[in-house]
Amino acid sequence: MQHSKNDVWVGLFVLLGAVAVLFLSLQAANLLSLNFNTGYRVTARFDNIGGLKPQAAVRSAGVVVGRVESITFDDKTYQARVTLLLQDRYAFPKDSSLKILTSGLLGEQYIGIEAGADEAALAPGDTVVSTQSALVLENLISQFLFSKAAEGAAPEDHKK
Amino acid sequence: MSWWRPSDVGFAVRCKLADIGLGARLFAKLLRLLPAAFQRPGLVRDQVHFLGNYSMAIIAVSGLFVGFVMALQGYYTLQDFGSTEALGQLVALSLLRELGPVVAALLFAGRAGTSLTAEIGLMRAGEQLSAMEMMAVDPVRRILAPRFWGGVIAMPVLAAVFSAVGVIGGWIVAVGMIGLDNGAFWSQMQGGVEVFGDVGNSVLKSVVFGFTVTFVALLQGYTARPTPEGVSRATTRTVVMASLAVLGLDFVLTALMFGL
Numbered sequence: 360m361q362h363s364k365n366d367v368w369v370g371l372f373v374l375l376g377a378v379a380v381l382f383l384s385l386q387a388a389n390l391l392s393l394n395f396n397t398g399y400r401v402t403a404r405f406d407n408i409g410g411l412k413p414q415a416a417v418r419s420a421g422v423v424v425g426r427v428e429s430i431t432f433d434d435k436t437y438q439a440r441v442t443l444l445l446q447d448r449y450a451f452p453k454d455s456s457l458k459i460l461t462s463g464l465l466g467e468q469y470i471g472i473e474a475g476a477d478e479a480a481l482a483p484g485d486t487v488v489s490t491q492s493a494l495v496l497e498n499l500i501s502q503f504l505f506s507k508a509a510e511g512a513a514p515e516d517h518k519k
Numbered sequence: 520m521s522w523w524r525p526s527d528v529g530f531a532v533r534c535k536l537a538d539i540g541l542g543a544r545l546f547a548k549l550l551r552l553l554p555a556a557f558q559r560p561g562l563v564r565d566q567v568h569f570l571g572n573y574s575m576a577i578i579a580v581s582g583l584f585v586g587f588v589m590a591l592q593g594y595y596t597l598q599d600f601g602s603t604e605a606l607g608q609l610v611a612l613s614l615l616r617e618l619g620p621v622v623a624a625l626l627f628a629g630r631a632g633t634s635l636t637a638e639i640g641l642m643r644a645g646e647q648l649s650a651m652e653m654m655a656v657d658p659v660r661r662i663l664a665p666r667f668w669g670g671v672i673a674m675p676v677l678a679a680v681f682s683a684v685g686v687i688g689g690w691i692v693a694v695g696m697i698g699l700d701n702g703a704f705w706s707q708m709q710g711g712v713e714v715f716g717d718v719g720n721s722v723l724k725s726v727v728f729g730f731t732v733t734f735v736a737l738l739q740g741y742t743a744r745p746t747p748e749g750v751s752r753a754t755t756r757t758v759v760m761a762s763l764a765v766l767g768l769d770f771v772l773t774a775l776m777f778g779l
Contacts, residue, residue, distance in 0.1 A: 363561070365568045372571050376676030379683035380722065386705065387611045387686050388712040414713075466602075 398425060398446045399483035403457050404438040409493025411459055411468045417443050418460075419472040424449045427470060443470065445481075452477040456489035468493060542738050545659070549734070552664040559665070566669025570631040570733075574677055577630055578623055582681035585618055586610060586688025594697055603699060607708035610689035615712065615721040616777065619682030621769050624728035627674055628761035632736035635666055636757040639740025640750035663737050670736070674729025675722055682721060720776045727772065728765050735761040 408430060417425035425445035433440045445451070454475030461468050481487070556563055593609045639662065642648050648658040686708075693699045712718070736757045743753035 363564075365565055368572050369564050369568045372567065372575065372673075373676060375575070376679050379676075379679035380718065382683045383611075383615065383679065383686065383718050383721075384714050387615070387708050388714045388718050389709045 398444045399481075400428065401443045401445060401481055401483070401485050401487060403441050403443065403487040403490050404433065404436065405441060405457075405459065405490050405492050406438055407492040407495060408439045408441065409459055409468055409495060411441070411470070411493065415467060416469040417445065417472060418469055419449070419451070419474065424472065441470070450480040451475075453479045453481055453485065454489065455481065455487065456491065457487050458491040459493035461494075538742070541742065545663075545738060545741065546734055548659055549664055549667045549737075552660055553668065555660055556664040556668045562661075562665035563669050563672070566666050567673050570627075570635070570666075570670050571673030571676060574627060574630045574673070575680065577626055578677045578681050579684050581622065581626055582614075582619075582684035583688040585622060585681075586614065586685035586690075587692050589613060589618070589685070590689040590692035590697070594693065594699075603697075604703040604707050605711075606693050606699060607689070607704040607706075608711035610693070611686050611708045611712050612717065614682045614685040614689075615717045617769070617773070619685065619721055620678045620724040620728055621765060623678040623681040623725065624674065624732055624765045625762055627670075627677060627728075628732045628736070628758055628765070631670065631673070632732050632757050632761050633754050635670070635733070635736040636740040636743070636754045637750060639663070639666075639737060640743035640745075640753050643741070643743060644745040644747070644750055646745070663741065667733050667737055670733030671726070671729040674732065675725040678725030678728070679722065720772075724769070724772050724776075727768060731764050731768060732761045735764060 411427065411430065413427055413429055415427045416423045417427065425443055428442040428444045430442075431440050432438075451472055452475040454477040456473050456475065458471045458473065459468055460471045475489075589610045590606060593606050594603060597603045597606055597609070639648075642658075642662065648662070651658045651661060690704060693704055694701050739753040739757045739760070740750075743749045
């Protein structure tokens, strides 16, 4: 087939589109850090997950070591069951504990892993027992108010 | 005087129904002509060149300025909450999810859709389409189908360029002018943008808009009244109807893609 002058320009045009999509995927999105399910799954039960969302980071010492895969509600124990996908290259002791933390004052919530002291490492399918729920502002305030009320009430009791 | 007789109402409804039927038939025929259009790729290539390459300048410049403005306005608001690092995420997500495909489609309707309508409308007014039919050449196959598929190919490319240039524009303002941290800008963006969820849906949206805008432009040209006034009206209707269709479809697509 004969080539015309337009061929070059149309080729350039389509190439520019491909470069734009590639730029958006690599630089603006997380294609490079996207791991295609190479990891092991660990579940954990939390009393309250606060604002934790699927795809939230799992960090240990501030380094991202995995992602939250799914969050479901367990109507037997009335707890949230969180499935974590941890990267293969990181192993954690069986008695590691999980905490729901917040990055910054208004930041996203993530799960922090604190390593335990057990010899055996977490295996795929394990359940982490030691978890700490997210801080819920209303609970904090009510605790604070109760302690204030208790302080205020204590001297009254002494007078009697 | 202005009371409508039942026969008038019936006639108006029947005309509208016939228009819708004609449009649906033309759309189905254009879809079926995909293999036929690519049997002569030269025709489609020339249309991609005409519709796409010539729209590139306006798309790129608009994207750059939309990115500038997004970064500036986002900065003013985010500053109040002390979370200016989220600016990268804000710019990238709004461009990819909404502004990129939608604004590119609106510009495409104004820049390329109108020229399609005017071209086809003038062909009809000059009886070129009838002449082709006389020569047993199907004008839908020879004229409309290459333009349709050329537009469908050009639109996603333009929208992707719009988003990419917009992100770069946001970066120029955020890092270059305001002085945000370069690393925080990109890492927040990468933390919040999903490859398939956001970039993929952005491309999907722009493909849908490509079908919409090109089809509306071709239909308006094809059904234009063969007078100078009819062609000018058809061109106006292309911009109005394509813009409304893009905005309405965008709402539906956003609700389907990002709702919950």
